[in-house]
Amino acid sequence: MIVHMRTFVIVAHKAVTTPKFSLNDLPGGAGRMDIIARCINASLFLSHDLRRDVDTYAVLLGDPSPPVTVRFNGEKVRYLSPDERSAAALIKKALEKGAPATGEEESTPGVYISKRSFADLVDSLGSIVYLHEDGEDIRNIELTGDEAYVLSDHQNLTPEEEAVLEKKGARKVSLGKKLYHADHCIVMANHELDLRNI
Amino acid sequence: MIVHMRTFVIVAHKAVTTPKFSLNDLPGGAGRMDIIARCINASLFLSHDLRRDVDTYAVLLGDPSPPVTVRFNGEKVRYLSPDERSAAALIKKALEKGAPATGEEESTPGVYISKRSFADLVDSLGSIVYLHEDGEDIRNIELTGDEAYVLSDHQNLTPEEEAVLEKKGARKVSLGKKLYHADHCIVMANHELDLRNI
Numbered sequence: 001m002i003v004h005m006r007t008f009v010i011v012a013h014k015a016v017t018t019p020k021f022s023l024n025d026l027p028g029g030a031g032r033m034d035i036i037a038r039c040i041n042a043s044l045f046l047s048h049d050l051r052r053d054v055d056t057y058a059v060l061l062g063d064p065s066p067p068v069t070v071r072f073n074g075e076k077v078r079y080l081s082p083d084e085r086s087a088a089a090l091i092k093k094a095l096e097k098g099a100p101a102t103g104e105e106e107s108t109p110g111v112y113i114s115k116r117s118f119a120d121l122v123d124s125l126g127s128i129v130y131l132h133e134d135g136e137d138i139r140n141i142e143l144t145g146d147e148a149y150v151l152s153d154h155q156n157l158t159p160e161e162e163a164v165l166e167k168k169g170a171r172k173v174s175l176g177k178k179l180y181h182a183d184h185c186i187v188m189a190n191h192e193l194d195l196r197n198i
Numbered sequence: 199m200i201v202h203m204r205t206f207v208i209v210a211h212k213a214v215t216t217p218k219f220s221l222n223d224l225p226g227g228a229g230r231m232d233i234i235a236r237c238i239n240a241s242l243f244l245s246h247d248l249r250r251d252v253d254t255y256a257v258l259l260g261d262p263s264p265p266v267t268v269r270f271n272g273e274k275v276r277y278l279s280p281d282e283r284s285a286a287a288l289i290k291k292a293l294e295k296g297a298p299a300t301g302e303e304e305s306t307p308g309v310y311i312s313k314r315s316f317a318d319l320v321d322s323l324g325s326i327v328y329l330h331e332d333g334e335d336i337r338n339i340e341l342t343g344d345e346a347y348v349l350s351d352h353q354n355l356t357p358e359e360e361a362v363l364e365k366k367g368a369r370k371v372s373l374g375k376k377l378y379h380a381d382h383c384i385v386m387a388n389h390e391l392d393l394r395n396i
Contacts, residue, residue: 027281034281047377083225083232084282178392179245187385194376
């Protein structure tokens with residue numbers, strides 16, 4: 001059996017890079033950390049199971065010390081429940097540990113923190129899919145199962161971030177004419193890949 | 199333009215029927231109310247918009263006084279944000295108001311509470327789709343756009359609940375071979391309907 005690896009990258013333009021945020025106010029004080037928590041849920045959870053073939057990166061770009069990148073690995077992650085507070089609590093723990101000067105460090109099992117920028121991260125990945133309403137229809141394109149899917153939070157990617165993707169040769173792929181939340185896009189992409197058995 | 203109405207029904211076997219639960223502990227003390235909150239999000243949210251053609255019912259069957267049914271109407275709902283606490287807070291407000299002896303009552307704009315049972319609710323709806331892994335492939339069936347989709351929380355429907363659906367002539371429809379969380383199923387069903395423009 002060929003083992004594929006799905007990757008999701010969520011750019012969190014406002015999500016804070018300090019652990020000093022309240023789990024009771026993820027949308028406000030934590031800079032829409034609720035979106036990131038839902039994206040982690042959408043990428044990793046099956047019913048009573050985790051997707052072991054998924055790596056999810058959240059690139060946190062909020063104050064006070066961006067960028068910070070937190071990675072959740074579906075094979076190794078522990079202590080993750082589907083609710084928003086659970087994923088946010090693991091991000092908080094990662095931020096408490098802090099990112100090392102170079103490379104990434106494990107903060108809790110299967111969760112890793114680094115100072116990687118969006119550009120560095122994209123550069124380190126293979127084939128990139130940029131989910132965008134103007135792209136090719138996801139149901140009509142070839143996919144290997146090893147792509148990295150890039151999504152933005154409630155704000156669009158900046159021109160600079162889009163330039164990073166263009167330089168990398170990312171494909172624009174569309175989920176339809178409607179505009180969806182990032183976590184819903186992840187569910188749809190996972191579903192399409194599941195149906196293809198890749 | 200023909201206006202269709204999508205309906206989602208989530209059976210919440212453990213979700214409490216008292217407002218005395220903490221928004222800080224939706225998975226525990228509130229009886230997996232986090233699942234219901236995510237289902238409301240999945241059914242109603244588009245990016246920076248709401249799905250005005252959707253009615254979502256949560257049938258709460260937890261202690262102390264089940265059943266209580268809470269309906270969110272996409273056209274009329276106000277004060278709803280995508281995070282779990284927001285939907286749960288509106289359910290809490292509905293439970294504070296309490297269900298009337300007969301019929302349903304509006305607790306906050308676009309949110310309604312009643313004592314309807316699952317059987318009564320199903321009986322009042324039109325064509326029913328029971329999302330189940332053993333059903334027909336959703337991509338290969340005809341849909342009008344006016345169906346009601348029935349889903350269960352983290353527990354399966356009971357034999358009694360399945361009998362209600364069978365008596366009503368519900369169609370079993372599948373989203374694939376994998377087992378998904380209820381909110382993810384709602385995203386997938388909404389996506390399929392969106393792509394059909396119904």
